Amino acid sequence: MKQSSFSNKYLPYILLLPTYSILVVFLFYPAFESFRLSFFKVNPYSGAEKFAGFYNLIKIFTNPDYLSSFVLSLVFAVSVVVGGLIVSLLLALLLNQKIKGAKVYRSLLIWPYALSPAIAGALFNFLFNPATGIVGYFTGMRTWMTNGNTAMFVIVLAATWKNLGYNIVFYLTALRNVPRNALEAAEIDGAGPFRRFFSITFAFISPMTFFLLVMNTTYAYFSSFGLIDILTEGGPAGSTNILIYQLYRDFFVNSRIGYAAAESLVLFMLVVGITFIQFRTTEKKVHYQ
Amino acid sequence: MKKLVLVFFVLLLSISFISANASEDAAVDVDKAAPVTIEFWHAMSGTRIDLIQSIADDFMAENPNITVEVQYAGSYNDTLNKVISAVKGGNPPSVFHSYEIGTLGLINSGMIMPLDEAAVKYDLPIAWDDFFVPVQSYYKYQGQHYSMPFNSSTPLIFYNKTLFEKAGLDPENPPKTYEEIRAAAVKLKASGIDTPVTWNLHSWYFEQMICLQDAPFVNTSNGRGSELPTEVVFNSAAGNKVLDWWIGMYNDGLFMDVGPGWSNHRAAFGAGEVAMVMSSSSDVNLLTASLAEKGWEMGTGFIPRPDGATGGVAIGGGSLWMTNNHSPEEELAALKLVQYISSDVPQMAWHKGTGYFPVRKTAMEKLEKEGWFVENPNYLTAFDQLLVSPETLNTAGSLLGVFPETRSIIQSSIQECYAGKPVSEALDEAAAKVNALIAEWNEVIGL
């Protein structure tokens, strides 16, 4: 689509100045400082540094636990993203209908998003723990958290659940912006609800879908450590030890500053790569008028 | 002539008086009466926040020139990270609270004023003889105490006397050895309790049960020698014995895996799903109340050892550290504060409010005189366990720089054993991982 634009030469830079000043000072500089430390050995108390070249990076890539963490993170991310988008879209579609009490339903379904990760973790622990878990009681199966596979399922469930509100809020916005005339015209033409959804609604919300794809991916890769800390501490036997969790521990608990910095650098580049791929593949498919 | 002699004597007296006072303050030039404000950061949340504040308030009442700003600074990790940031920023708190496993790191951090050094500097000696041996020996390194013990606990066996009776076990005679615990568990299982024993997945129990065999956890005299430790030795025969027993009970369906964290095993005990748990001695009140809700009676016992083992328990918990780089007035105030907190009255209030040990024997005697242990016999068990622990470098507790990570690794290994990995293999692999970390840490700490 050809976007018409204004022709001022300097105005765009002025408009971008506030954002970029903040970004440079509070995001880029600290991030690069952190990444720089990847190439050093650092005393956690005094901050004294000794140049170590690729020492930390080599340690990461020769660590077999790291590879398994890598795979786990991928599994986790895909599950959270796909599951989250599908469920929240379905819910948003429902909530978008003209029925009584829609507002109340909406608030109730968004509400869980306002819980902090620690509390969400604590609540899921109440549900799934081996000793007194409520779900365990009703399903007769107690090993949700102590079996590697089901533990992963539980944290995927918790992380997806936690982010539903976020996705629903944005999908609702997008749905509201689907022009009614287009839908009405299609209905007059005799298109059934599924057809109308796939050829019209879906197309109009595709920019939002793309946005949520990126956001959910970064959420899955960067945000869930608080939840995992409470629920599984990365266990059992490392089966829920995703990259960000290990990074969080190495930085804040184990104080392995140089190594954690290297982990964050690698994680950053990994997600840049994934995001880039997402951009490329969906560029064609995202539909603007 | 008489006048001259008088003047002479007055002069002599004045000189000796002045020189006497001068030598008193010659150690450090400090204004003991000047108003001073110090910050105290701790990691105790919940009801303890108010308790600590009231202790601080009492201290301030006794020391009107000192203002203490008390602050909850997060978990132990959060507090430590905040302190490190504050040190770098040039204004750290004078006193802060750290977990015991941070000890070796802090000793080597360059940001600490060792406690004994401060006591000498300001001539305020601490009556270490009055402290329980294991409590103060943890924080003693190379002959010097570095920090003030604050919240000390040991693990304890808690058991359900009512369910014991039902299973035909003697409720007044808790099992003490590995074999006895196993036998009791078998009987409990027969009486209808599916998996009668549990404790939370925490490396602490593993460490303690090695201590009980008077075996070290790391080399160089359990980390207390003059050299930094270079390798762990928990994959020794002693370590294997602990896990063989622990995992053995799990494999035979006698032990319930409740995962990490401190809630689940307590809940299981309170619900009667298990009849025996190991937990912190500070849980006495909570667990007694949990069982009482269902009309059950609770008993406590020493934590188990293999037959013939002659070791003791080490304390866990935390201590209070003084940071260096402060004015003498601030340091003196900090020293006075930590000494006050360890004195009898606050210690008794602390024990009653939290269940942690009072650090001094005189405090315990006062509690005894009050009849406290008659009302709370289960607390006595914890004390007795502490008192009969021999003083060795092993029961002093092990010191290690990479302790937090080591605990994660051990816990993960135990989970691997639950899933079927042989104990000795898991322990050897864990030891290898930790040794690599130690080598890195030793290098980094010397930078």
Add this chain to the structure above:
Amino acid sequence: MRLTKTKTTGMHIILIFSVLIICLPVILAVIISSQTETQVLAFPPKLTFSNNWAYNYSTAWNRIKLGRMMFNSAFIAIMVTAGKIVMSLLAAFAFTHFVFKGKQILFFIIIITLLLPVPVRIVALFDVVRGFGWINTYAGLIVPFWASATGTFLFIQRFKTIPSELVDASKIDGCRPMQYFFRVLLPLTRSTIGALIVIEFIYIWNQYLWPLMVTNTDKMRVVQIGIKMLMNAESSNNWGVIMAGVVMTMIPPLLVFFVMQESFMKGFALQSEK
């Protein structure tokens, strides 16, 4: 789509069911907030309301001075959200309505910042903030979060869906860019602004790590630190009190969402402007 009676009832059923499932943990929190310390740990689980409300809620409120914390969190959340929205709107406007050198690179850079979460840069960020003298101040809690890739990205997407005929029309009318921005663009962006308000408010409301590092006194603390203060890592947690605190801290974000619904539920009116 016309809704028949059966369709409507059907939807209600599905919605109620979904609400129950999704709100299950929250319902659990409310139930627990009514129980005593030992009731919480019961097994089989006691899933009925008890009557320890007064004790739990008053303890949670008083012990951590929740009122002050709620004020702090709300103030910071509002300030951050306002700043973020303003800056992102301007940035998005620049990207979508102008052609300028370095556009691609600058855009890419903004996207990159999405991938630099707080934990990765927290130590150096702390040093920067300390350098400004902002430790334990509102500024330290607010300013670092004023730039937002999310907001910019979202507004860019929104602006792109607005037909470019509107721009052409306003150029013909002699409209200057900022006039266009305020008169045409802004009113059409209400939904997105509303959504962002909710999201950013909750994001700031749920922050723990950064406020913990940067605040040192009771006066400056935020609600998540308060919740952690009710929880005790090693020793017994009174879950009744903790959940009471949690329920209370969930109400402001809920209110924000309820209020904002109006704004971002407004549809997009396709109007052609002369």
